[in-house]
Amino acid sequence: MVDFKSYAFPDSRGKFGMYGGKYVPEILIPALDELEENYSALCRDESFLAELNNLQQEYNGRPTPLTFAKRLTEHFNGAKIFLKREDLCHTGAHKINNTLGQILLAKKMGKKRIIAETGAGQHGVATATVCAKYGLECIIYMGAVDVERQKLNVFKMKMLGAEVRSVNSGTATLKDATNEAIRDWVTNVGDTYYILGSVVGPHPYPMIVRDFQKIIGEETKEQIIKAEGKLPDKIIACVGGGSNSIGIFYPFLKNSEVQLIGVEAAGLGIETNKHCATLTKGRAGIFQGMKTYLLQDKEGQVNEVHSISAGLDYPGVGPEHSFLHDIKRVKYLSATDDEALSALFLLSKLEGIIPALETAHALAALEKIIIGSHPDQIIVVNCSGRGDKDMFKISEAGGLE
Amino acid sequence: MINLKKYISELNTKSELALSIFLTAGYPDKKDFIKIAELVYENGADLMEIGFPFSDPLADGTVIQRSSLEALRSGFILNDLFRYGEQLKLKYNKPLIAMGYANSIVNYGNADFFRDALNAGFDALIVPDIPYDEYEDFYADNIPNLPVINLVTPTSTDKRIKEIDTVTDSFIYYVSVKGTTGFRRNVNQQTLDEMKRVRSMISKNKMLTGFGISSIEDISTVSPYCDGIIIGSAVIKKIMENQDEYESLSYYIRELKCATTKRHQQNID
Numbered sequence: 050m051v052d053f054k055s056y057a058f059p060d061s062r063g064k065f066g067m068y069g070g071k072y073v074p075e076i077l078i079p080a081l082d083e084l085e086e087n088y089s090a091l092c093r094d095e096s097f098l099a100e101l102n103n104l105q106q107e108y109n110g111r112p113t114p115l116t117f118a119k120r121l122t123e124h125f126n127g128a129k130i131f132l133k134r135e136d137l138c139h140t141g142a143h144k145i146n147n148t149l150g151q152i153l154l155a156k157k158m159g160k161k162r163i164i165a166e167t168g169a170g171q172h173g174v175a176t177a178t179v180c181a182k183y184g185l186e187c188i189i190y191m192g193a194v195d196v197e198r199q200k201l202n203v204f205k206m207k208m209l210g211a212e213v214r215s216v217n218s219g220t221a222t223l224k225d226a227t228n229e230a231i232r233d234w235v236t237n238v239g240d241t242y243y244i245l246g247s248v249v250g251p252h253p254y255p256m257i258v259r260d261f262q263k264i265i266g267e268e269t270k271e272q273i274i275k276a277e278g279k280l281p282d283k284i285i286a287c288v289g290g291g292s293n294s295i296g297i298f299y300p301f302l303k304n305s306e307v308q309l310i311g312v313e314a315a316g317l318g319i320e321t322n323k324h325c326a327t328l329t330k331g332r333a334g335i336f337q338g339m340k341t342y343l344l345q346d347k348e349g350q351v352n353e354v355h356s357i358s359a360g361l362d363y364p365g366v367g368p369e370h371s372f373l374h375d376i377k378r379v380k381y382l383s384a385t386d387d388e389a390l391s392a393l394f395l396l397s398k399l400e401g402i403i404p405a406l407e408t409a410h411a412l413a414a415l416e417k418i419i420i421g422s423h424p425d426q427i428i429v430v431n432c433s434g435r436g437d438k439d440m441f442k443i444s445e446a447g448g449l450e
Numbered sequence: 451m452i453n454l455k456k457y458i459s460e461l462n463t464k465s466e467l468a469l470s471i472f473l474t475a476g477y478p479d480k481k482d483f484i485k486i487a488e489l490v491y492e493n494g495a496d497l498m499e500i501g502f503p504f505s506d507p508l509a510d511g512t513v514i515q516r517s518s519l520e521a522l523r524s525g526f527i528l529n530d531l532f533r534y535g536e537q538l539k540l541k542y543n544k545p546l547i548a549m550g551y552a553n554s555i556v557n558y559g560n561a562d563f564f565r566d567a568l569n570a571g572f573d574a575l576i577v578p579d580i581p582y583d584e585y586e587d588f589y590a591d592n593i594p595n596l597p598v599i600n601l602v603t604p605t606s607t608d609k610r611i612k613e614i615d616t617v618t619d620s621f622i623y624y625v626s627v628k629g630t631t632g633f634r635r636n637v638n639q640q641t642l643d644e645m646k647r648v649r650s651m652i653s654k655n656k657m658l659t660g661f662g663i664s665s666i667e668d669i670s671t672v673s674p675y676c677d678g679i680i681i682g683s684a685v686i687k688k689i690m691e692n693q694d695e696y697e698s699l700s701y702y703i704r705e706l707k708c709a710t711t712k713r714h715q716q717n718i719d
Contacts, residue, residue, distance in 0.1 A: 062583070070583070070584055070587075071581060071583045071584060072552055072579045072580065072581075072584055073508070073579060073581060074508065074509040074578050074579060074581070074601070074603075074625075075578075075581045075582070075600075075601045075602060075603050075605075075606060075625065076603040076604075076605055076625060076628060078581050078582070078583065078605070078606070078610075079605045079606070079607065080605070218512075218515055219505065219506065219519075224506065228506055228508060231508055232508065232511075232630050235508075235509065235628065235629060235630055236628055236629040236630065236633060237628070238605065238628055239628070333556070334553045334556060334557060335551075335552040335553045335556055335579065336506065336553060337506070337508070338508075338579075343553070345553070345557065347557075348527055348528060348554070348557065349504075349528075349553045349554045349556065349557025349558065350504065350505040350522060350554075351505045351506050351553075
């Protein structure tokens with residue numbers, strides 16, 4: 050039984066129970082050790098924290114609002130719905146919370162060259178943005194399929210001065226972009242800093258990214274207490290790698306009365322092979338430096354997965370989520386492409402907020418979760434990003450006719 | 451089971467470097483694989499590494515990525531690896547090493563894998579995504595005691611190399627370049643200085659050098675600083691380009707063996 054009052058994961062070996070770890074080629078071990086040492090020192094350094102805090106306010110626009118969704122609440126006629134507005138972050142999603150932290154880390158470590166992977170392009174844009182701000186060379190790996198479906202973000206990255214390398218290997222999506230970024234790091238490990246965008250990969254990344262994202266949950270806690278005088282009953286967030294969800298969940302882990310719900314992408318349906326519902330349908334494996342749940346075939350080969358949302362189109366999931374799933378602290382559901390699309394339109398029309406396709410999965414699950422709830426209950430949905438980047442994709446899916 | 455340390459020592463005594471050739475299991479297809487493996491042994495390879503393909507090979511460059519993917523597409527399953535081992539061991543009493551990524555082993559069941567690999571005739575195992583940090587956990591079920599070959603790189607610290615040397619009992623796989631397999635960077639003085647440092651930290655194992663070694667010149671340059679060399683991507687490339695029933699592949703292996711024999715002697719003289 051895990052005592053959440055003294056929750057101290059990952060442990061000294063980078064494990065969340067049996068998950069996590071450092072399953073990487075030997076060449077990267079010194080780089081991971083160097084990163085861990087620097088991070089451990091900096092995360093206790095008052096001047097570093099003050100600098101980051103200032104950036105979060107003055108550059109990123111934090112704290113983001115917690116918006117009461119009045120018409121959506123009336124529509125469902127159940128619990129009060131609040132939206133944590135990460136879509137209002139600079140660059141349009143929560144991703145920049147992490148890249149601001151990591152660019153400061155990279156600078157302190159004296160690295161000159163920054164690499165990153167991206168799926169939906171939000172992490173790529175957030176990385177290119179901080180590289181522009183600090184004048185560092187930036188190379189973004191992006192699957193060829195994603196380059197096509199997230200064109201707008203590719204333009205943005207280029208405009209910000211980043212080089213976007215289209216990845217054709219494997220399935221040409223997020224997992225392959227991540228493989229390529231790791232291969233680049235293996236080759237250029239001396240002068241290069243890898244800004245990983247989610248709570249995935251080898252230790253210490255899942256911990257570092259979580260720590261830079263937990264600001265979402267910390268603000269939510271303060272804001273909901275101020276607005277309603279109590280903690281929410283439920284918090285819902287979408288899960289691809291799982292950074293926005295861990296960000297909002299983490300500060301609430303010890304509040305056992307708050308139910309935490311992660312929503313994975315069910316693609317064309319979890320009964321088909323075309324989905325990314327890793328925790329729902331996968332099993333433990335070793336992938337991209339971590340032990341975690343993985344969608345794989347009976348030979349242990351990683352499955353080709355599918356989601357309409359590029360940011361969720363990933364066969365793995367952060368190791369901390371695997372752990373929280375096993376110990377049942379977080380409940381993981383899934384929503385299909387179609388359910389996400391219709392939730393996207395609902396929020397747009399009722400609240401004047403166009404969410405990202407990723408976020409739309411959390412909103413889709415809300416429709417089921419809210420059934421049977423009462424007006425004195427509170428549900429917070431993490432509105433992780435905005436939908437500008439998805440216009441072409443939504444139109445292609447027939448949503449704008 | 452062949453004692454790899456002893457086997458390599460004997461070659462070194464004859465002033466030869468050990469030549470280890472990497473092949474992707476099941477590539478280009480199940481039938482040709484065995485034919486190629488036999489050619490590789492017949493033409494002078496001292497050891498053979500059979501890589502069982504994985505969909506997401508992190509430490510590999512484009513050549514081995516491609517061979518892995520094609521082997522998987524042609525229907526390779528892990529049981530084929532054991533069958534290859536059995537077949538080759540019937541004909542050749544030469545070292546055979548299984549190499550592949552951790553997930554294939556975890557999925558098969560670690561204990562089952564170690565036992566079946568040993569029974570199939572494999573003399574050792576290399577798993578490039580199990581660094582020393584994960585060594586104990588991963589090999590906890592290695593009761594049959596299949597020898598494990600660990601990798602060391604130019605970035606490994608002295609302390610770490612000594613620890614890895616302690617838990618290894620065959621040879622250390624020295625990755626001579628920062629990069630993925632097949633990565634080309636000319637062997638320079640820095641490469642040699644790093645090799646010297648690493649070798650001086652190894653006391654109970656042989657050291658074979660791989661990654662980025664493909665030419666006769668490379669072999670000649672590194673030969674004073676190691677006990678053998680490993681060639682992978684360059685061999686796979688020859689198989690990819692094959693248009694002469696693997697005649698140029700056979701020629702290439704003979705050339706390599708010739709270089710590991712002569713050059714080592716020259717350097718010792």
